[in-house]
Amino acid sequence: MVLLSLPCWLRSRLTDRFWRVQAVLKHARHFRGRKNRCFKLAIRSVQRAFVKTTKARRKKKSFMRELWITRIEAASLEHGLKYPAFIGNLLKCQVDLNRKMLADLAIYEPKTFKSLAALAQRRRQEGFLAALGDGKEPEGIFSRTVHHY
Amino acid sequence: PSQIALKSGASVTQTSLAHTSCPAFHSLAIIIAKTSLSSPPWPEVKLPDPIEEAKYHAEVVQKVNEMIATGQYGRLFAVVHFASKQWKVTSEDLILMENKLPAECGDRIRLEKVLMVGADDFTLIGRPLLGKDLVRVEATVIEKTESWPKINMKFWKRHNYQKKKIIVQPQTVLRINTIEIVPCLS
Numbered sequence: 035m036v037l038l039s040l041p042c043w044l045r046s047r048l049t050d051r052f053w054r055v056q057a058v059l060k061h062a063r064h065f066r067g068r069k070n071r072c073f074k075l076a077i078r079s080v081q082r083a084f085v086k087t088t089k090a091r092r093k094k095k096s097f098m099r100e101l102w103i104t105r106i107e108a109a110s111l112e113h114g115l116k117y118p119a120f121i122g123n124l125l126k127c128q129v130d131l132n133r134k135m136l137a138d139l140a141i142y143e144p145k146t147f148k149s150l151a152a153l154a155q156r157r158r159q160e161g162f163l164a165a166l167g168d169g170k171e172p173e174g175i176f177s178r179t180v181h182h183y
Numbered sequence: 184p185s186q187i188a189l190k191s192g193a194s195v196t197q198t199s200l201a202h203t204s205c206p207a208f209h210s211l212a213i214i215i216a217k218t219s220l221s222s223p224p225w226p227e228v229k230l231p232d233p234i235e236e237a238k239y240h241a242e243v244v245q246k247v248n249e250m251i252a253t254g255q256y257g258r259l260f261a262v263v264h265f266a267s268k269q270w271k272v273t274s275e276d277l278i279l280m281e282n283k284l285p286a287e288c289g290d291r292i293r294l295e296k297v298l299m300v301g302a303d304d305f306t307l308i309g310r311p312l313l314g315k316d317l318v319r320v321e322a323t324v325i326e327k328t329e330s331w332p333k334i335n336m337k338f339w340k341r342h343n344y345q346k347k348k349i350i351v352q353p354q355t356v357l358r359i360n361t362i363e364i365v366p367c368l369s
Contacts, residue, residue: 084334084347085337085338088334129298129309130298130311134269135298139271142271143301149306153308162228163228
């Protein structure tokens with residue numbers, strides 16, 4: 035053999051095409067139709083699926099917050115309070131439970147939720163009296179804030 | 184005519200009260216006819232007597248203290264603020280968080296920021312936190328792993344633009360051992 039033409043004969047060829055294709059198809063095995071078997075159809079579906087999961091991860095947070103708010107609203111209406119009144123008055127009482135916790139308490143600790151609703155209602159009434167009474171009525175007991183120094 | 188007279192009479196007394204606000208008027212106890220404008224449209228709110236309320240509060244606090252001292256509670260739950268999240272926690276339950284802790288596996292940890300503690304008959308609500316001398320929540324670090332590989336992909340069609348990134352988050356698993364409360368309410 036002529037040694038000078040040996041490098042011209044050596045061409046690089048793709049040898050692991052099978053595994054590259056399988057790496058995409060493994061994410062498509064649970065799809066419906068031909069896109070779980072055929073690479074050309076599968077790669078489009080798999081790309082769209084990945085993009086959808088990335089976007090959904092951001093939207094999940096706002097969706098869960100909406101769900102918690104709906105649940106807290108339903109539970110507070112059972113106790114005769116609307117959601118803005120409940121949340122606003124709880125914050126004014128310096129109770130820092132977030133919506134996830136309030137929703138969990140409303141489901142699993144109904145007595146605790148009832149006492150929180152009563153607290154919010156009482157703070158609301160004290161707020162009304164403070165606004166209407168021109169400071170002549172005595173200060174509310176639940177309106178006193180706690181100072182941490 | 185009688186109705187009109189009542190209405191005018193009601194308005195007269197109302198205006199006189201508003202302008203003079205003399206204590207003599209209050210002691211006379213004028214009966215104002217109930218019309219659409221004789222009282223404000225919101226329901227009248229009356230708070231209970233503060234002295235009696237203070238007595239009632241002291242009684243309740245003392246009862247709860249007694250219950251805690253004698254141990255008349257079953258399972259305690261606590262709302263704990265940890266790793267910038269709030270967890271509703273009982274004893275013997277597992278917590279998974281998406282971060283690394285500087286503690287080793289098997290270390291006993293005390294969770295200090297307790298927002299609320301409760302049992303079946305009573306709950307202690309913190310404003311916003313409960314005192315460290317009141318509650319003690321202990322946990323053990325069980326596992327420090329990584330999450331399953333999450334895929335982050337961007338793709339614009341017809342623009343030959345795609346990026347794929349695999350994200351692996353560190354995770355820690357804690358087992359809550361005990362929640363203890365001390366009867367030091369005041």
